[in-house]
Amino acid sequence: MLIGKLSSGVLRVLTPLGPRYIRPTFSQRLYLLWIFRHFDLLPLQVLSSRQQHLIDSLCAEQRFVSPAQDNGIVDSPVLGTVERRPPVEVEAQSAKAGARTAEAPLGGVHQRL
DSSP states (O other): OHHHHHHHOEEEEEETTEEEEEOOOHHHHHHHHHHTSSOSEEEGGGSOHHHHHHHHHHHHHTOEEOTTSTTOSSSOOEEEEEEOOOOOOOOHHHHHHHHHHHHSOOTTOOOOO
16 A cells, blocks of 8 residues: 555645645655654644645645546545644634633632632
8 A cells, every 4th residue: 555655645635625636746745654654634733834835835836636537536545634724713702701701700719828
């Protein structure tokens, strides 16, 4: 399986629009195998800045592969999957309510030191 990934593996990138598949070069496939040596799925935020730069440059090159194409990804093994989704925004109102709860007194209980 390792030889198959090195020769024709693709990177799966999960985006808000759905999964995208990228066919990297041999040296990029080798590095991606190293990145995904312990995990099949990683969020972009846990990668180092160098690794994030590689993923960003692969997405910017737009070498996406479609499963419907001849020589597409139907038989290609997946090197790994990167979650490239926007971070979830917390509403400002919820954050303020949580801060007020944390600052509230403990119901008149006094502690002596």
